[in-house]
Amino acid sequence: MEISRSTVPGVGVVHHLRTRGGQSFGVLVDESNHRTLMVYGCGRGEAADVDEPLETIVLDGDEADQVAEMLHNRAIADRLATVERRLAQLVGEAS
Numbered sequence: 001m002e003i004s005r006s007t008v009p010g011v012g013v014v015h016h017l018r019t020r021g022g023q024s025f026g027v028l029v030d031e032s033n034h035r036t037l038m039v040y041g042c043g044r045g046e047a048a049d050v051d052e053p054l055e056t057i058v059l060d061g062d063e064a065d066q067v068a069e070m071l072h073n074r075a076i077a078d079r080l081a082t083v084e085r086r087l088a089q090l091v092g093e094a095s
Contacts, residue, residue, distance in 0.1 A: 026053065035064040 002018040012030035024040035038053035059067065069076055 033061055035059040035061075 001020065004016045006014045006016070008014055008028075010031075012028055015027045015029075016024070017026065018024050026038040026040070028036040028038065030036065035058070037057040037059065039055040039057075040053050
């Protein structure tokens with residue numbers, strides 16, 4: 001995945017991303033810490049205009065956290081449960 005980062009003075013930071021398949025999207029993190037997802041042309045025969053998104057989706061911080069958790073290979077809750085089980089095993093072995 002190609003990722004570039006730009007600072008927009010007075011607005012925030014924009015991360016532009018292009019997948020291996022040529023699809024483009026961006027994430028704007030504004031100064032109030034909201035996230036805006038920006039979806040650009042799909043890269044399948046149409047030019048991807050990174051100046052004008054086809055769609056924007058504004059997320060509050062907690063919404064962005066929920067989406068980020070879904071995008072992880074394994075959910076944080078699953079990883080935490082694995083660590084807790086292993087810790088319980090280690091504590092049991094030490095007794």
